[in-house]
Amino acid sequence: MAIAMLEYDFMRNAFVAAGVAAVVSGLVGYFLVLRGQTFAGHALGHIGFTGATGAVLLGIAPIWGLVGFTVAAGIGMGLLGERIGGRDVAIGVVLALALGFGLLFLHYYTAFATEVTALLFGNVLAVERSTIATLTGLAVVTLAGLAAIMRPLIFASLQPELAEAKGVPLRFVSTAFLAIVALAVSESAQIVGILLVFALMVGPPATAQRLVTGLWSGMALSAALALAEAWAGIAIAYQTDWPVSFCIALLSALGYFLTRGSVLPRARTKR
Amino acid sequence: MNVIELDRVTLSIGGHSVLIDTSLAIKPGEFIGVLGPNGAGKTTLMRAILGLLPPSAGSIQVFGRPPQRGDRDIGYLPQVRTVLPDLRVRGRDFIASSVHGERWGVPSLKRAERVMIDDMLAAAGAGDLGRRPLSEMSGGERQRLLLAQALLGEPRLLLLDEPLISLDYRYQEAVIDLVRRFARERNITVLFSAHELNALIGALDRVLYLGNGRAALGTVEEVVTAPVLSQLYGADINVVRADGQIFVLSRGRSVEHAEHTHDESHDHGHDHGHRHA
Numbered sequence: 001m002a003i004a005m006l007e008y009d010f011m012r013n014a015f016v017a018a019g020v021a022a023v024v025s026g027l028v029g030y031f032l033v034l035r036g037q038t039f040a041g042h043a044l045g046h047i048g049f050t051g052a053t054g055a056v057l058l059g060i061a062p063i064w065g066l067v068g069f070t071v072a073a074g075i076g077m078g079l080l081g082e083r084i085g086g087r088d089v090a091i092g093v094v095l096a097l098a099l100g101f102g103l104l105f106l107h108y109y110t111a112f113a114t115e116v117t118a119l120l121f122g123n124v125l126a127v128e129r130s131t132i133a134t135l136t137g138l139a140v141v142t143l144a145g146l147a148a149i150m151r152p153l154i155f156a157s158l159q160p161e162l163a164e165a166k167g168v169p170l171r172f173v174s175t176a177f178l179a180i181v182a183l184a185v186s187e188s189a190q191i192v193g194i195l196l197v198f199a200l201m202v203g204p205p206a207t208a209q210r211l212v213t214g215l216w217s218g219m220a221l222s223a224a225l226a227l228a229e230a231w232a233g234i235a236i237a238y239q240t241d242w243p244v245s246f247c248i249a250l251l252s253a254l255g256y257f258l259t260r261g262s263v264l265p266r267a268r269t270k271r
Numbered sequence: 272m273n274v275i276e277l278d279r280v281t282l283s284i285g286g287h288s289v290l291i292d293t294s295l296a297i298k299p300g301e302f303i304g305v306l307g308p309n310g311a312g313k314t315t316l317m318r319a320i321l322g323l324l325p326p327s328a329g330s331i332q333v334f335g336r337p338p339q340r341g342d343r344d345i346g347y348l349p350q351v352r353t354v355l356p357d358l359r360v361r362g363r364d365f366i367a368s369s370v371h372g373e374r375w376g377v378p379s380l381k382r383a384e385r386v387m388i389d390d391m392l393a394a395a396g397a398g399d400l401g402r403r404p405l406s407e408m409s410g411g412e413r414q415r416l417l418l419a420q421a422l423l424g425e426p427r428l429l430l431l432d433e434p435l436i437s438l439d440y441r442y443q444e445a446v447i448d449l450v451r452r453f454a455r456e457r458n459i460t461v462l463f464s465a466h467e468l469n470a471l472i473g474a475l476d477r478v479l480y481l482g483n484g485r486a487a488l489g490t491v492e493e494v495v496t497a498p499v500l501s502q503l504y505g506a507d508i509n510v511v512r513a514d515g516q517i518f519v520l521s522r523g524r525s526v527e528h529a530e531h532t533h534d535e536s537h538d539h540g541h542d543h544g545h546r547h548a
Contacts, residue, residue: 034358034360147376147377148375148376149375150376150377150378151371151372151373151374151375151376151377151378152372152373152374152375154368154372154378155368155369155372155373156372158358158360158365158368159349159365159368159369161349161350162347162348162349162369162420163369163372163373164323165318165321165323165340165341165347165349166340166341166369166372166373167340167341167373168372168373209359209360210359213359213360213361213364213402213403213404214360214361214364215360215364215368215378218360
């Protein structure tokens, strides 16, 4: 059955595209969860929706609108700074506004309904070879960026006060990181859609952090889980005819709740 | 040569002067207890020594040179420790992040650096903490881990900002003993800020009291007196010595306990065993 599945071009493309995006999402998502910034990741996806619909209105491929808007928004959020209390509210207001604009763009481009569904919920089975090249290129840029800032990023995420004293430029690191998150969100949105980026960017890393406590092992496990969930999701979708994004989201949630159930009570009693 | 020298220094945050026209000198190997009411500038002074806050007037010299951000001769344990409550990262990786954490690229540690971390964890009695995630540590254990981290890289000056906060008495003594022992063995100069003088009395060489924009540096006998402290607190202060302990009172109430309870609201800790004596 697995072999029959791979006889189709669109299935092979789906596996490759989902694999690339899943590894990137799992690695970048690990830091997103470590830093407690998942809401920012979520907001970037929503803002990306505006970029994508706006790009279509201008006759540009949606992915470039998505990338451009999320990266700009990520940099903007990073520059706004670390006042976390006010930030969640600000992000909430901005993301509602962004979605509103997205709707406005749709209003002027009504012939766009299927593409909107694809944007919001993903359509990995319709990925073309050219998209795979784009996704791979973006993945290389994203992971190179992450590798470049990884050491100070870890330090600043775990111990911001000490990192500042030791000369880590906190604002630059957090801004660069949000730009990297924006790229990962754009990747992930191609597979599971904007509304479900959490399935690849939060579920696997959160599960990995439940299972292992080392940084390297956590990163590796997060990427492996994201990959496994994405591929298994596609395989299940092939068998059941359910939407792929649903299957991936289901596996992501299952993984997380299974580990929570088994690990958390032990952790609690130790406190 | 003095380790720290302040020459007519004024430190301001957002236009508000925390320390005004202050001069003082701290010698190598001294253990200085830094005390004073909240907002008196204990943290601000440490940040200035670290080179994070340039003085608005006067000059600061650390090891005979202006403070430099990222000075390897300084070990620092900051007060506001934003440890995420659910941080499931093991202690060893947590403190390893501080070793050359300011360098770009993918983290990697040399063999010698890994050995150094293990040795320090063992020396601080925190060997088992290296394998446990921070989310499962008590306040005292976390503090021991952070102390081990501050001692990494053989610092010549230790800046410890409220390392006793939210620790019960037993752990307070253990932390002070550990710092004292390391400082003596390696001739490290220590600035140790705290809310309560009595816990530190046995360990400190001199006390630095901050308050009202001023600073008083001297032995406990010289500084912890009613006239000096009344000026620093800007209130009528009584100093009562009883049973080898010193109580700083304002209108009959302990100043230190008022401070201490006030500070708890800033503490995001999940720490048990806080002393409410």
